[in-house]
Amino acid sequence: MNRLASIPFVALLWREVLENRTLFIWAPVMLALVLFVFAAWLISMAPNDQVSISIQYLSEIFDGLSPLEIAPILMILAVPFMVILYVCALIYLLGALYQDRKDLSVLFWQSMPISNATTVLSKVVTVAAVAPFFSVTVLLVFYTLALLCLTLLGVAYEVQVAGLGYLFLAALTSLILVYLSAFTATLWLMPTVGWLLLFSAFARRAPFLWAAGVFILIGFLEDFLFGSQYLANWVESRANPNQYLIYNLSDVTERMFSYDMLFGVLVGSILLLGAIFMRRFID
Amino acid sequence: MSLLKSILLRNRFTILLATLSLYMLVLVMEGALTGREARVIDFENPFFDLNIRDFEDFQDSQRNEDDKDFLTDESTIL
Numbered sequence: 323m324n325r326l327a328s329i330p331f332v333a334l335l336w337r338e339v340l341e342n343r344t345l346f347i348w349a350p351v352m353l354a355l356v357l358f359v360f361a362a363w364l365i366s367m368a369p370n371d372q373v374s375i376s377i378q379y380l381s382e383i384f385d386g387l388s389p390l391e392i393a394p395i396l397m398i399l400a401v402p403f404m405v406i407l408y409v410c411a412l413i414y415l416l417g418a419l420y421q422d423r424k425d426l427s428v429l430f431w432q433s434m435p436i437s438n439a440t441t442v443l444s445k446v447v448t449v450a451a452v453a454p455f456f457s458v459t460v461l462l463v464f465y466t467l468a469l470l471c472l473t474l475l476g477v478a479y480e481v482q483v484a485g486l487g488y489l490f491l492a493a494l495t496s497l498i499l500v501y502l503s504a505f506t507a508t509l510w511l512m513p514t515v516g517w518l519l520l521f522s523a524f525a526r527r528a529p530f531l532w533a534a535g536v537f538i539l540i541g542f543l544e545d546f547l548f549g550s551q552y553l554a555n556w557v558e559s560r561a562n563p564n565q566y567l568i569y570n571l572s573d574v575t576e577r578m579f580s581y582d583m584l585f586g587v588l589v590g591s592i593l594l595l596g597a598i599f600m601r602r603f604i605d
Numbered sequence: 606m607s608l609l610k611s612i613l614l615r616n617r618f619t620i621l622l623a624t625l626s627l628y629m630l631v632l633v634m635e636g637a638l639t640g641r642e643a644r645v646i647d648f649e650n651p652f653f654d655l656n657i658r659d660f661e662d663f664q665d666s667q668r669n670e671d672d673k674d675f676l677t678d679e680s681t682i683l
Contacts (some may be wrong), residue, residue: 524621544633596625
């Protein structure tokens with residue numbers, strides 16, 4: 323780890339994790355804790371025979387099924403974690419280039435041998451790859467504990483629990499799909515990431531108001547001046563929930579190299595370039 | 606080139622303006638070239654049909670009916 327941390331880019335990613343551990347680590351941990359306590363409360367309230375029947379039913383349903391086929395269905399369980407991840411990512415991106423200007427730590431970071439481009443790129447990689455990694459890790463611990471508890475309960479009620487092993491395998495496979503979905507969704511949302519970072523680097527105060535206000539203003543201006551709605555059409559064309567989810571491992575390559583994805587990355591790169599240049603100015 | 610660079614990178618506002626202009630230019634050009642139209646949000650499921658275009662059709666039909674009513678009222682008054 324020490325050798326890895328000596329690589330400047332890895333050190334930057336590590337810095338992001340340390341400075342934003344509340345958003346990336348504690349937020350999913352708290353959600354998992356709340357869900358775990360809620361599930362335990364539900365089980366404690368239910369009659370014993372109903373609990374044993376439910377565990378047996380669960381075990382029989384999943385017994386012998388292929389994890390790859392069940393995994394997309396189990397992705398539903400990760401939805402609350404993904405919602406929390408995106409909310410945290412929004413908060414993080416709006417403050418990413420704003421906070422260090424506010425507390426003047428930007429002066430220290432700019433004195434280090436790190437370019438503005440590397441700094442901005444580290445924010446993007448943090449949102450795309452590092453933050454989903456922590457969410458998925460928390461989910462892995464949550465699934466393991468939940469299935470361990472179910473197995474122990476099943477053994478205590480003398481119920482067949484072999485099928486729960488298949489459920490666990492399917493849950494693990496679904497975590498890979500969840501991670502890939504989060505990663506590709508961030509690339510798909512690269513224009514939004516670029517937009518938020520641009521206004522995070524620009525605004526002297528209230529970056530969210532700047533980002534939302536200018537976006538709405540540009541939409542109206544386009545309609546008013548040119549009578550066209552390309553911006554609104556473009557946003558709407560990227561708003562289908564299916565575009566954010568990966569149900570099959572073979573979908574990844576097709577999704578990553580599709581025209582819409584690459585064009586989105588290009589547009590996002592323009593905005594990121596603006597954010598990199600904007601970082602020259604410190605108030 | 607250096608003059609353009611010095612103008613564009615003069616302050617925060619010129620950078621913002623240049624970035625947003627380039628962003629809009631690329632988007633509008635691509636939209637015009639590909640004839641991009643909004644893909645309607647369409648949830649396919651066995652329980653109900655939801656298609657945003659249905660709402661637009663509904664709005665259009667309502668507007669046409671309103672216009673018809675207005676014309677009928679006008680002719681009655683006259």
